[in-house]
Amino acid sequence: xxxxxxxxxxxxxxxxxxxxxxxxxxxxxxxxxxxxxxxxxxxxxxxxxxxxxxxxxxxxxxxxxxxxxxxxxxxxxxxxxxxxxxxxxxxxxxxxxxxxxxxxxxxxxxxxxxxxxxxxxxxxxxxxxxxxxxxxxxxxxxxxxxxxxxxxxxxxxxxxxxxxxxxxxxxxxxxxxxxxxxxxxxxxxxxxxxxxxxxxxxxxxxxxxxxxxxxxxxxxxxxxxxxxxxxxxxxxxxxxxxxxxxxxxxxxxxxxxxxxxxxxx
Amino acid sequence: xxxxxxxxxxxxxxxxxxxxxxxxxxxxxxxxxxxxxxxxxxxxxxxxxxxxxxxxxxxxxxxxxxxxxxxxxxxxxxxxxxxxxxxxxxxxxxxxxxxxxxxxxxxxxxxxxxxxxxxxxxxxxxxxxxxxxxxxxxxxxxxxxxxxxxxxxxxxxxxxxxxxxxxxxxxxxxxxxxxxxxxxxxxxxxxxxxxxxxxxxxxxxxxxxxxxxxxxxxxxxxxxxxxxxxxxxxxxxxxxxxxxxxxxxxxxxxxxxxxxxxxxxxxxxxxxxxxxxxxxxxxxx
Amino acid sequence: xxxxxxxxxxxxxxxxxxxxxxxxxxxxxxxxxxxxxxxxxxxxxxxxxxxxxxxxxxxxxxxxxxxxxxxxxxxxxxxxxxxxxxxxxxxxxxxxxxxxxxxxxxxxxxxxxxxxxxxxxxxxxxxxxxxxxxxxxxxxxxxxxxxxxxxxxxxxxxxxxxxxxxxxxxxxxxxxxxxxxxxxxxxxxxxxxxxxxxxxxxxxxxxxxxxxxxxxxxxxxxxxxxxxxxxxxxxxxxxxxxxxxxxxxxxxxxxxxxxxxxxxxxxxxxxxxxxxxxxxxxxxxxxxxxxxxxx
Numbered sequence: 099x100x101x102x103x104x105x106x107x108x109x110x111x112x113x114x115x116x117x118x119x120x121x122x123x124x125x126x127x128x129x130x131x132x133x134x135x136x137x138x139x140x141x142x143x144x145x146x147x148x149x150x151x152x153x154x155x156x157x158x159x160x161x162x163x164x165x166x167x168x169x170x171x172x173x174x175x176x177x178x179x180x181x182x183x184x185x186x187x188x189x190x191x192x193x194x195x196x197x198x199x200x201x202x203x204x205x206x207x208x209x210x211x212x213x214x215x216x217x218x219x220x221x222x223x224x225x226x227x228x229x230x231x232x233x234x235x236x237x238x239x240x241x242x243x244x245x246x247x248x249x250x251x252x253x254x255x256x257x258x259x260x261x262x263x264x265x266x267x268x269x270x271x272x273x274x275x276x277x278x279x280x281x282x283x284x285x286x287x288x289x290x291x292x293x294x295x296x297x298x299x300x301x302x303x304x305x306x307x308x309x310x311x312x313x314x315x316x317x318x319x320x321x322x323x324x325x326x327x328x329x330x331x332x333x334x335x336x337x338x339x340x341x342x343x344x345x346x347x348x349x350x351x352x353x354x355x356x357x358x359x360x361x362x363x
Numbered sequence: 364x365x366x367x368x369x370x371x372x373x374x375x376x377x378x379x380x381x382x383x384x385x386x387x388x389x390x391x392x393x394x395x396x397x398x399x400x401x402x403x404x405x406x407x408x409x410x411x412x413x414x415x416x417x418x419x420x421x422x423x424x425x426x427x428x429x430x431x432x433x434x435x436x437x438x439x440x441x442x443x444x445x446x447x448x449x450x451x452x453x454x455x456x457x458x459x460x461x462x463x464x465x466x467x468x469x470x471x472x473x474x475x476x477x478x479x480x481x482x483x484x485x486x487x488x489x490x491x492x493x494x495x496x497x498x499x500x501x502x503x504x505x506x507x508x509x510x511x512x513x514x515x516x517x518x519x520x521x522x523x524x525x526x527x528x529x530x531x532x533x534x535x536x537x538x539x540x541x542x543x544x545x546x547x548x549x550x551x552x553x554x555x556x557x558x559x560x561x562x563x564x565x566x567x568x569x570x571x572x573x574x575x576x577x578x579x580x581x582x583x584x585x586x587x588x589x590x591x592x593x594x595x596x597x598x599x600x601x602x603x604x605x606x607x608x609x610x611x612x613x614x615x616x617x618x619x620x621x622x623x624x625x626x627x628x629x630x631x632x633x634x635x636x637x638x639x640x641x642x643x644x645x646x647x648x
Numbered sequence: 649x650x651x652x653x654x655x656x657x658x659x660x661x662x663x664x665x666x667x668x669x670x671x672x673x674x675x676x677x678x679x680x681x682x683x684x685x686x687x688x689x690x691x692x693x694x695x696x697x698x699x700x701x702x703x704x705x706x707x708x709x710x711x712x713x714x715x716x717x718x719x720x721x722x723x724x725x726x727x728x729x730x731x732x733x734x735x736x737x738x739x740x741x742x743x744x745x746x747x748x749x750x751x752x753x754x755x756x757x758x759x760x761x762x763x764x765x766x767x768x769x770x771x772x773x774x775x776x777x778x779x780x781x782x783x784x785x786x787x788x789x790x791x792x793x794x795x796x797x798x799x800x801x802x803x804x805x806x807x808x809x810x811x812x813x814x815x816x817x818x819x820x821x822x823x824x825x826x827x828x829x830x831x832x833x834x835x836x837x838x839x840x841x842x843x844x845x846x847x848x849x850x851x852x853x854x855x856x857x858x859x860x861x862x863x864x865x866x867x868x869x870x871x872x873x874x875x876x877x878x879x880x881x882x883x884x885x886x887x888x889x890x891x892x893x894x895x896x897x898x899x900x901x902x903x904x905x906x907x908x909x910x911x912x913x914x915x916x917x918x919x920x921x922x923x924x925x926x927x928x929x930x931x932x933x934x935x936x937x938x939x940x941x942x943x
Contacts, residue, residue, distance in 0.1 A: 108665065230463035262463045265505040270742075276704045277743045280735045281805065282759025299755070302745035306791070311458050318459035321421055321451040322519060323443055323475040333470035333483045407796065407824050508690060535822050538690045539851050539893055565824050606825045609896045613918055620926035631896060635903040638925065642909055643932040 107228045114156040114226045118342045119235030125349040126223045132353055133212045140363055141356035142211060148352050149218055156226050166221040167214060174210050181206040229261040238336050251327040263311070270307065274300050367527060367559050368395040368418055368449075372427035375413055375582075387413040389582040391427070395561065397526065400553045402570035402590075403563045405579035406604030411563045414579065415531045418561060419449040432526065447476070450520025454532040456512035457504070465507075465515050466491065466500040472523045490518040493556075494548055510541020514548060521552075527559035528552070535565060546572065567594070567608045571629040578603065591627045610634045649715050649732055649812040649845065651678040651701060656710035658696050670696040672869040673710065678845060680812070685856060685877070686849045688866030689891035694849045697866070698815050701847065703730040731760060734811030738818045740802030741795065749775070749793070749801050750786035756809040774804035777838055779830065796827040803831070807838065813845040814838075820855065832859060853881060854895030857917055865890055882914025897921030 109115075114122070132145055153163060187201030227235070237254035244250040275285060278299040285296055373391040378384050387410045395401055405411040416422040417429050420436040432448055434441040450472075453459050462468035466487050473483040491497040494514040504512060513533050520528050530549065534542040546569055552558045562573060570576050576593040578586035580603040586593050594600070594607045597615070606612070610628045617624055623641065628634035658671040671693045678684055686694050699705045700712045703719035703726065712719040714729035721727075734756075737743075746752035753774055757767040772782040778800040790801060799822075806814065819835065820828040836859055839846045850856050853863060863880035865873035867890040873880045880886070884894040884902040894902065901913040901921055911928050915921040 228463070230467070258463065259461050262461065262504065265503070266457055269505070273737065274743060276699065277735075277737050277740070280702050280704060280733075281743075281756040281809070282731065283755075284759070299743070299745050303743055306745075307742060314453065314455060314458035315461065317421065318451075318453055319461065319471075321419055321446060321453075322472045323446050323523065324471075325443070325475065329477045330474050331477045331480060331483065332474060333467060333480065333487065335480065406826060407794065540689065540891070567825075604824060604826045609918075613896060613900065613922060616918055616922035617925060620922055622922075622926050622929060631899055631903070635900055635907075638900075638904060639907050641929060642904070642907065 107224060107226075109228070110157050112155055112157040112226065113341070114152060114222070116341060117226075117345055118336055118338050119227050119231040120239055120336060121338070121342045121346055122223055122227055123232070123235055123239065125345070126219050128349060128353055129219045130216050132356055133208075133215055136356040136360040137208060138360040138363065141359040142208075144352065144356050144359060145215065146211070149215060149222070152222055153218065156222055158222060158225050162225075163218060163221060166217055170213055170217055174213050177209040177213065178206040181209050229264070230258060233258045233261060234334060234336060251330075255327055259315070267304070267308075271300065271304060274303055365397050366394050367397040367399075368429070368431050368561075369393065370417070370424075370427065370429045373414075373417060373424050373429055374426040375410075375417065375422060376425045387582055388417075391582075391584055393577070393584070395527075395559060397559055398553070398557045400550070400560045400572075400574045401562070402573035402576045403561065403579065404565070404567070404570050404576060404605055408581075409579040409603070410582040411579050412531055413582075415451075415529050415561065415563050418527075418529050419451050420445045421451070447523045448526045450523060450525040450528045452513065452516045452520055452528065452530040452533050454535050456509045456516065456536060459516050459519075460504045460512060463503055464501050465496060465504070465518075468504070468515060469500075469518045469522050472519055476523065486522045486524070487518075490521040493521055493552065494518045508541060509537045510544045513537065513541065513545050517545070517548060517552075525558070527561065529561040529563075531563045532565060533562075534569065542566075542569075567606050568630065571608045571610075578605065580604075590629055594629070595627050649680055649729065650713075651813065651845070652711075652713040652716075653677065653697075653700070654711045654713070656697075656700060656712055657708050658693075658700065658705060659708045662708065669869050671700075674869075674871055676864060676871060676874055678813075678847065680845055681843045682862060683839060683846045683860045684848070685853050685860035685863045686847065686866065687851070687853050687863060687880075687890075687892060692866040692890075693869045694866055695817065698735065698817060698847065698849055701813070702733045702735040702815060704735075731809070732812040733815065734806040734809045734813070735815040736803055736806045736817065736819065738821055740806075741790075741798035744790045744798065744802060747789060748787050749780075749790055752790055752801060753805045753808050756805055760809065770808045770810065771804075774808040775801075777807055778804045778834055780804065796823055799823065799827075800831070803835075810842075811844065813847065815847045815849075817849045818851070819848065820850070820852075828855065832856065835859060851892075853877075854897075854916065857881070857895070865892075867891060878914050878916065881916040884913060901925070 129145065129149065133142065136145070182198055182202040183196050185199055185202035185205045187199040189197045189199050190203070191198040233254055237250060240250045279285060283296065283299050285300070370391050370393040373388055373393070374386070375388040376384050376386050391414060403411045403414060413422065417424060417436065418431065420431070420442055423437055429436040431445045434445050436445060460468050461471055469487045469490050470483050473486045478486070488497060491500055494517055496511065496514055496518065499511070504515070507515065517528065534545050537545065549560055549562065550572060553560045562569065564570055571590045571594065573590060575588065576586070576590050577584055578593060578600065585603060586596060586599060594611055597607050597611070600607060608629055610630050610633065613634060614624050614628055624637055626633070626637050628637055653674055653676050656671055656674045657669070660668045660670055674693070674697065686697065688694050696705065700707065700719065703712070703714070706720040714733065717725045717729050719726065719730060744752055746755060750771055753771045754767050757770050762770070771786070775782045775785060780797065780800055790798060793801065803819070816835070820831055823831065835846070846859065848856055848859055853860070857877060861877055862875065863873070863877050864871060865880055865886070872890055873886055881895055882898055884898050887894045893899070895916050897918050897920070898913060898916050901911050901915060901924065904911055904925070905913055909928060911924050915924045
C-alpha cells in the first residue's frame with residue numbers, strides 16, 4: 099500500500115502500543131467526553147497536556163498528527179466563527195449589527211479545543227492500535243451482549259475479514275484507476291452526476307471482483323473446516339497486565355482531577 | 364503402499380438454473396496411495412479442478428463414489444473428518460487468507476476444530492516452521508509476495524495435521540521465484556513427512572516432478588503413469604491441448620538433427636547428463 | 649513514436665516511513681517499430697517503468713518524453729501523445745465492466761471521441777484480430793466468457809485504440825499452453841502488420857522470444873542490461889546475477905560448456921541451440937574419424 103493515511107496504524111514498540119486495546123478504547127472515549135464534562139480552563143490545560151504526553155509516549159510523528167487536524171480545518175473554522183459572532187456577552191467589536199464578544203472568543207476557542215482533542219485522541223488510538231486489535235478489543239468489550247442473543251461473534255468475524263482486505267482493495271482500486279485511465283476514461287472531472295457515471299468503469303469491476311472474492315473465500319473457509327462461529331476457540335486472547343492497570347489508574351486519575359479542578363477552582 | 368483415496372466410476376454433472384447441464388467428469392476411476400505425489404494435468408475445462416474438489420468433499424459425486432481413507436464423501440457425517448485429513452490450497456493467493464496476520468490465518472483451521480489454545484499455538488508454530496515462515500508470523504498478508512502467501516496457505520492446511528494436501532494450480536499466479544519455492548516446499552513435505560500430494564497444474568515441468576501423472580480430457584482420464592511414460596506420448600498430449608516439459612521438446616529437436624538420445628529427460632539436469640555422455644572424451648585426445 | 653527516458657527516478661510515498669525507490673536514474677530510448685522485452689525479478693521496477701511510458705505516473709526526477717513531449721504532462725500535447733500508447737496490465741480481464749463484449753471493446757475508441765461508424769469498424773477489426781468471431785461475440789455478456797476469451801476481449805479493447813505503442817504486462821499469465829501460443833502468434837501478426845512499437849514485460853522471456861528483438865533487464869530499480877535478445881538472454885551469468893533463470897537452451901549450453909564442450913552459449917532459441925549441439929557432436933565424430941581413433 100502506497101498511501102499513508104492520516105491516523106493509520108504504524109507498528110512500533112512504544113509503551114502505548116503495548117497496552118490492551120480495551121483499555122485504550124475506553125480511555126479514548128473518556129478523554130473525548132472529558133472536555134464536555136470538565137469545560138473549565140485549568141482542566142482543559144490538564145487534559146491537553148495529558149494528551150500531549152500520550153502522543154509523546156506513542157512515538158507519534160508530529161507531522162502526521164498535524165495532518166490529521168487538517169481534515170477538520172474547515173469545520174473548525176466554521177465553528178469558531180459561528181460561536182464568535184453568536185454568543186451573547188460583552189461586546190468587543192461591533193459591525194453592522196453583528197457583534198464579536200469576549201464570551202464568543204472564549205466559546206469559539208473552546209469548540210476548537212474540543213474538536214482538536216477529539217481528532218488527536220482518535221488518531222492516537224488508531225495510530226497505536228492495529229485494526230485487528232481494535233476488532234478483538236471491540237468483540238471482547240461487547241461480548242456480554244452475545245448473551246442477549248446479539249450476533250457479536252459473527253459481526254466480529256465479518257469485521258475482521260473485511261479489515262484484512264482493506265489494503266488489498268486499495269491496491270486493486272489503484273490498479274483499476276490506472277488501467278481505465280489508460281483507456282481514456284476521464285475520472286474525477288465535471289459536475290457530480292457526470293462524475294459518478296464516469297466512475298462506473300471502476301465501481302463495476304470492484305463489485306464483480308468482490309463477489310468473486312467472497313465466493314472463493316467461502317469455499318476456502320469451508321475447506322478449512324469452518325462451520326459457524328459458535329464453537330470456535332481462539333489463538334489470541336486479550337489479557338490485562340500490570341501496564342494496563344497502571345495506565346487505567348492514571349487515566350482515571352486525570353479524569354477525576356480534571357473534574358475536581360473544575361468544581362473547586 | 365496402501366490406498367488413501369479411491370474413486371469408482373466418479374461422475375459429476377453441473378446443473379444450472381436454466382436447465383443447462385455440463386458434464387465435468389465421466390467415469391473416473393482413480394487410486395491414490397498414501398505418500399504418493401500425483402500430478403493432475405489437463406487443458407482448461409478438462410475437469411481437473413472439479414476432480415480435485417471431490418477429494419475433500421467440497422463437491423459430492425452426481426454418480427459413482429469417492430472414498431477418502433475409506434470414508435465416503437457422500438455421507439454428510441464424514442464431511443469434517445475428511446476435510447481434516449485432506450487439506451486444500453487454491454489458485455488465488457489472496458482469496459484464501461482470512462486473517463490480518465500470518466499466524467492468525469494459520470490458526471484458522473485449528474480454531475474451527477475448537478482446539479485448546481496451547482494446542483493451536485503448537486500447531487501454528489509447527490506448520491509455519493515446516494514452510495519456513497515462522498519468523499514472519501506477525502506480518503500482515505499485504506506485505507507478502509504471492510509465493511509467500513501460498514506458503515501461508517500450505518501452512519494453514521498443515522495445521523490440521525492432514526494426511527494429504529490437494530493443490531489446485533497453486534503456482535499459476537506466481538512469479539518464477541515463488542513457483543520454485545512452493546514446488547520445493549511441496550516436494551519436501553512429500554519426501555520428508557510422507558504427505559500425500561495431489562497437484563493440479565498447467566506446468567509440464569511441475570508435473571514432471573511427480574511420482575505419477577494423470578491427464579484429463581473432457582472429464583475422462585486419458586493418460587496415466589510415471590512422468591516419463593506419459594510425456595513420451597507427445598502427439599496424444601498435443602491433441603488434448605497439453606505439451607511436454609521443455610527438456611523433452613529440446614530432446615525432440617536434438618533427435619531430429621541426428622543426436623542419438625535414447626532417454627526421455629524430464630528436466631535440464633537429466634538432459635545435460637545424457638548429452639555429456641555422448642560428448643567427445645577429451646582426455647583421450 | 650519516439651520514446652525517450654532520461655535519468656528517470658521514481659520514489660513511492662516519499663517523505664514517509666514507507667518510502668521506496670522503484671526506479672533509480674533509468675535511461676533508455678525506444679524507436680518506432682521496435683520490439684522490446686522488459687525483464688527482471690519482482691520488485692525490480694518493471695511495472696513502474698511501463699506505467700511511466702504510458703504517462704500514468706509523474707517522475708520523482710528525470711523525464712519521460714513521447715515524441716519530445718512529457719508523457720505525464722497535463723496539457724493537450726501530452727494528452728494526445730498518451731492516447732497513442734495502449735497498455736494492457738496483468739490480468740486485464742479484471743477491468744471488464746460493460747454489459748456486452750462489443751461495448752467493452754468500444755470503450756477506448758469511445759473515449760477517443762470517434763464517430764460511431766469508426767468505433768464499430770474498430771471493434772470488429774480488433775475482435776477478429778484476437779480470434780473472436782465478431783458477429784457472434786459482440787452481444788455476449790463478458791461474464792459468460794471463459795478466462796482465455798476474456799483475456800482476448802481485454803486485449804482487443806486496447807488494440808481498438810490502434811496505439812502507436814503497445815505495452816503488455818505478462819500477456820500470457822494464467823493461460824494454458826494452447827492459449828499462450830495462440831495469443832503470442834496474434835500479437836506477433838498484429839505488430840508485423842502495423843509496425844507499431846511493442847513493449848512486453850514478462851518473467852518468461854524465452855517463451856516470448858518470438859515477439860522481441862531487444863531486452864532491457866532490470867534489477868534493484870536499475871537497468872543492468874539493454875541490448876539485442878541474443879546478447880542479454882544468451883548471457884546466463886548476467887541473468888542469474890539479476891535473479892532470473894536463463895531460458896533452457898542457454899542453461900543447457902552453459903552446462904555443456906562448463907563440461908568442456910566448445911559451444912556458443914548465446915543460442916537462446918531451442919532450434920538454434922539444438923543445431924549448435926548437433927553440429928558440435930557431428931564435428932567431433934568427424935574429428936575422431938579423420939584421426940582414425942576407434943570409437
